[in-house]
Amino acid sequence: MNTEEPMRTSAVRPSALLPMLVMILLPAFSAAQKSSSPALSNETQLKPIEVEDHTLGGLQYSVDGRLLVRYQDFEQLLAPLRDYETQRLLKRSEAADGDSKIFGLVGLAGLATGVVGLLTSPSSQKGPFWVTAIGGAVAFDVGGLFQTEAQTAKFNCVQRYNRFARGEEQILPQGPSDEKSLLNFGTATPTPSSANP
Numbered sequence: 001m002n003t004e005e006p007m008r009t010s011a012v013r014p015s016a017l018l019p020m021l022v023m024i025l026l027p028a029f030s031a032a033q034k035s036s037s038p039a040l041s042n043e044t045q046l047k048p049i050e051v052e053d054h055t056l057g058g059l060q061y062s063v064d065g066r067l068l069v070r071y072q073d074f075e076q077l078l079a080p081l082r083d084y085e086t087q088r089l090l091k092r093s094e095a096a097d098g099d100s101k102i103f104g105l106v107g108l109a110g111l112a113t114g115v116v117g118l119l120t121s122p123s124s125q126k127g128p129f130w131v132t133a134i135g136g137a138v139a140f141d142v143g144g145l146f147q148t149e150a151q152t153a154k155f156n157c158v159q160r161y162n163r164f165a166r167g168e169e170q171i172l173p174q175g176p177s178d179e180k181s182l183l184n185f186g187t188a189t190p191t192p193s194s195a196n197p
Contacts, residue, residue, distance in 0.1 A: 117132065
């Protein structure tokens, strides 16, 4: 008995073609996305800044075991980034730190002068020294507020830099240098008006 079997063709079903196509093209597509979308070039590799909280020293920042103490250390680290917001936060921190030192020194001098005057002057002449001591204490507290602002701005600057280092942030364009550039709308083009008959 001779039975003829129908010849089977090895055609791929359309339903099996789609998953195979996805498996082949997906890794190539994701590799192309990773190579074309970094915020910074490959030659600039940013290392995240490590933040540690110490009981007496407060927040300490380091990169590869090297402590970042001075503002110049932060500026050198942030320079390749060229991000306006990061540099603005660092300058704000530096300015508030300078203000805190000035208020702290003036307050400490006023407080010391007032206390010494209170201890050495007769009872009838202690009024001005009370004012000096209280004013010095208030100025010293204001210096502490400026120091808190400086530490907060520095922490925010480091957090923004770390987002760049991890590839989670994009660079913002620099803002206008003055308010007059915001008012320059270009030349006004006259709008055609309908002619009255």
